[in-house]
Amino acid sequence: MKIIRRGTLRAALVTSVAVTALLLAGCSGANGANTANGSGAGSDSTAASGPWSYKDATGTTVKVDHTPKRVVVLNDIAISFIEYGLKPVGTFGQLTMAKDARFKGLDTDGITQLGEAYGDIDLEQLAALKPDLVVTSVYPKDEQGTLDDTQPGYGFKDLEQQKQIQAIAPVAQVEWGGKGEDVITTIADLAESLGAKESTVATAEKRFDAARDDLEQVTKEKQLSVVSMYADGDGAYVTRPSDEPTLQMYSSFGVDLVNPKPKGFYWGIYSWENAGQITGDVILLSQQGYQVADLEKQPTFADNAALRAGQVHSWTFPALDYASQADYMQQLTGWLEDSKQLS
Structure with a gap:
């Protein structure tokens, strides 16, 4: 049975991203996705042209004075962005793109690999990319979905490294827990706020x-x-x-x-x-x-x-x-x- 997940509520949330924070809950595929450097917003994109804000899983409201175009993303989410027609400028995670089977068939040309293993993020290389935004995930620590604010976001070695990254660009964290379809919706909405075409997401859906x-x-x-x-x-x-x-x-x-x-x-x-x-x-x-x-x-x-x-x-x-x-x-x-x- 078809489950109604998005539609008018999603559209309303994404369209209002320039003036209100998105309230969002929160790790290879269509090879024909159109990609471009930066966010690659299309004619049916719901991204706004003014200030951008996003309330992430930790309750932090991340603000940028324009829709982020140069985005560095944890590989779990970078794959999704690429599938939706966005191209991050950099990625990091447990595996390199070359070793991660999920990247097979995806256009990774021009994406900088910022490390070889978990927590291995070249900060000088990151700064050189001049990112507007860094996106990662955060895992709950128990069945109740409790987030541990004493631990860094996923992919970061420790809190000190996270602070160093935040000094380069604001960091948004997506919750990687709970219902899978909720996380999918969260990431799709975030991608659209950054310029993904609504039609691309709808086709994938x-x-x-x-x-x-x-x-x-x-x-x-x-x-x-x-x-x-x-x-x-x-x-x-x-x-x-x-x-x-x-x-x-x-x-x-x-x-x-x-x-x-x-x-x-x-x-x-x-x-x-x-x-x-x-x-x-x-x-x-x-x-x-x-x-x-x-x-x-x-x-x-x-x-x-x-x-x-x-x-x-x-x-x-x-x-x-x-x-x-x-x-x-x-x-x-x-x-x-x-x-x-x-x-």
Whole structure:
């Protein structure tokens, strides 16, 4: 069933961005998006030409005397901006654009990579870009969605680095928690306020709706359990679906996502001695950390049914925009169609 998410309320919020703060709640796709240096506002853009302000997830109202054109963005959100026709001048995050599968097929020409790893941000390089705005995310610290103001925004090494970045350009933080569709709407509204074309977003939303319908259909036809996990030398980490916006959204679309047994927020952590407790018909394995060949070397996990059946697929943490999610849901639908129940 079509869910009304945007429409007139969204338009009213974005249009008024020049005079009031947007009240917003808050981590590869359409390759045909039109991009340009700066924000690339189009004829149907809802960006205002005067002063710009934005009330971010921390309650801070970020103000710029013009619509920001030179924007540096955390890679999770940079992908979404590119999909919506905006081109950041710089990006940072856990992975470089070259190593992040989500950037495959996207136009990254002219975007400066500001570091090689999490917290690795070249401040001199950042200053040289003369950004109008830096955009990152902030994660809740518990199931209640509490934000920890003693910690820096995501991608920043520490509060001292965050202060140094804020001395170069104002920083806006988007909440990466709660309902996935709410985060998607937040990012779409922010992108439109910065110059993304409303028609570009609307086209992506239609693709999202179609992909959602296909995913809902396959979950009704096939009773399959799905595990989202990350692994490294210390053990296996199974994502708690309710604490990850994308997985929360997939659960609402009917995907049977496995809840980890160990207590804790976001992750259920299994030592390799206990990794045999992880069960599911399909595994979504993080693009970071151990991959299939590494899992096959773990004595307590090598006989995992999904691993033995070849039902392991890459979990890229698809960006929370309509286009990226449409692409990943199409892939997930295909994987589920081709998978069999193992238990």
